Amino acid sequence: MADLEELYRGVILDHYRNPRHKGKLGGDHIHAEGNNPSCGDEFYLDVIVEDGVVTEAAMQGQGCSISQASGSMMMEAIVGTPVSQIRDLAQKFRLMMTIDQGENPVDEERPGSVLGDLEALQGVRKFPVRIKCADLAWTTLADALDQAEALA
Amino acid sequence: MIDLSALRADFPILSREVNGKPLVYLDSAATTQKPLSVLNAMTSYYEQSNANVHRGAHTLAAEATELYESARNRVAAFIGASPSQLAFTRGTTTAINHIAYGWGLNHLSTGDRIIVTIMEHHANIVPWQLIAKYTGAELVYLELDEDFGVDTSELASILDERVKVIAFSGMSNVTGAIGPIAVLSEAAKSVGAISVLDAAQLVPHTKVDVDELDVDFLAFSAHKMLGPTGIGAMWGKAERLEEMEPAEGGGEMINVVERHSATWAPVPHKFEAGTPPIAEAVGFGAAVDYLTAVGMDVIVDHERELTAYALDRLSEVPDLTVYGPKDVTRRGGAVSFELGDIHAHDIATILDQDGIAVRAGHHCARPLMKYLEVPATARASFYLYNVPEEVDALVASLNKARSLFGLA
Numbered sequence: 001m002a003d004l005e006e007l008y009r010g011v012i013l014d015h016y017r018n019p020r021h022k023g024k025l026g027g028d029h030i031h032a033e034g035n036n037p038s039c040g041d042e043f044y045l046d047v048i049v050e051d052g053v054v055t056e057a058a059m060q061g062q063g064c065s066i067s068q069a070s071g072s073m074m075m076e077a078i079v080g081t082p083v084s085q086i087r088d089l090a091q092k093f094r095l096m097m098t099i100d101q102g103e104n105p106v107d108e109e110r111p112g113s114v115l116g117d118l119e120a121l122q123g124v125r126k127f128p129v130r131i132k133c134a135d136l137a138w139t140t141l142a143d144a145l146d147q148a149e150a151l152a
Numbered sequence: 153m154i155d156l157s158a159l160r161a162d163f164p165i166l167s168r169e170v171n172g173k174p175l176v177y178l179d180s181a182a183t184t185q186k187p188l189s190v191l192n193a194m195t196s197y198y199e200q201s202n203a204n205v206h207r208g209a210h211t212l213a214a215e216a217t218e219l220y221e222s223a224r225n226r227v228a229a230f231i232g233a234s235p236s237q238l239a240f241t242r243g244t245t246t247a248i249n250h251i252a253y254g255w256g257l258n259h260l261s262t263g264d265r266i267i268v269t270i271m272e273h274h275a276n277i278v279p280w281q282l283i284a285k286y287t288g289a290e291l292v293y294l295e296l297d298e299d300f301g302v303d304t305s306e307l308a309s310i311l312d313e314r315v316k317v318i319a320f321s322g323m324s325n326v327t328g329a330i331g332p333i334a335v336l337s338e339a340a341k342s343v344g345a346i347s348v349l350d351a352a353q354l355v356p357h358t359k360v361d362v363d364e365l366d367v368d369f370l371a372f373s374a375h376k377m378l379g380p381t382g383i384g385a386m387w388g389k390a391e392r393l394e395e396m397e398p399a400e401g402g403g404e405m406i407n408v409v410e411r412h413s414a415t416w417a418p419v420p421h422k423f424e425a426g427t428p429p430i431a432e433a434v435g436f437g438a439a440v441d442y443l444t445a446v447g448m449d450v451i452v453d454h455e456r457e458l459t460a461y462a463l464d465r466l467s468e469v470p471d472l473t474v475y476g477p478k479d480v481t482r483r484g485g486a487v488s489f490e491l492g493d494i495h496a497h498d499i500a501t502i503l504d505q506d507g508i509a510v511r512a513g514h515h516c517a518r519p520l521m522k523y524l525e526v527p528a529t530a531r532a533s534f535y536l537y538n539v540p541e542e543v544d545a546l547v548a549s550l551n552k553a554r555s556l557f558g559l560a
Binding site for chain 1: 493494495496497498501502505512513514518521527528556557558
């Protein structure tokens, strides 16, 4: 039960039920879509990147609390943030999601407060089959940022 | 009545623990657990008789062939069929693909129609989409009535000589609803179309007799009826099998091979290209022996009783919605549901912590989920080895999920 309570912390359920930056962007923007066919989770992302900074972003999606909360938290973290910083954050997030394997040195390098609310997702590590849920928004974001860089 | 504790002792996996709790296996619609008799039959085949079938003069080859063909005889007898009309396939999906490519590709053309129902598994949709694409035929859907059954009231308006195939499920893997088999097989006959029955859920959970069903083709899988994965069966009416081309070519399925042509082995061997899954066939035979020994009538009664109990207990859980017929004579033991705003995957994770295995997601039936306007459901499904206490465990764990998500 302790693992479950860590997995479903209040902040996760809050983001799940009240996703931030929900919607679509008008005008010129980059669009990326991600889905997990095996479970049906979907994530749609619109971003505007200007001078190497994500100036606006909006998300839509449906799926489990982990996939949607991860997306909502990610949105808070990326709006107004330079792409280089976002890439760094994404890497730290990946690291946090690395399956806990006891003496894995990755554990000691696990990032601290830089992740903010996103840290609430670390309980997911104890549920390896759910890591792909937490990752969905971030793989979609990587696609959007790659598109932005290709255009720049 | 089944002696459930004796029966459960036949299934070694049922005595294991998951996350420190006794396993509560409620995912038999995905795949069933296997009794010792099936495991032993397969082990004994490999330990004593392993050889390739149909082409060796030595003793082991003869024994393997005898075991393989004996399995065919028993699986065919299980559905009231002649073994000469039953081909082993990799499973239901492969069987339907054989029918789609072997019959559909050679009998359909532009403007023809294939009727399917909205409650089909992807295995009975995607092969027909492919055949429609290759032939120019059109896929037409029957939708559902208010109690999750297939609505056949509009059938007359779409039924004409353009219809060449009516492909439908005997029992939904999502809602548990039993399909209108007699209505659709009659409809097919009335316009000279073939009827194709996806019996992946039907054969394991009801007493099936192909003469009574009177469809042209029927497909099912061993692993959903106590047998191993990797084997299933395609049954067809003799004249349909004769007019079908083989969808796969290779060894075993030929009569004479020349440089530029070949002739086929007689039905059903013309559909069994390459070395077949022999040990799996042996296991399949042992599985139908087990089901026959328990008795399909007894199994049907047990599942109905358990499903009725589950529907009753689930109705006590606040915020829970079941997607499926309420009348247990119109359904099988697959029970799909939603619980408030808790996503099916979150439910499955929470239940798993209590050792309870359920399915979550689209259940390979995305068009049905879209039609029902649900993103995903959780599904508990029952078989002969499940007991009422497992339903109680399910309900207790669902209440725990409600409390974790602040619904209680």
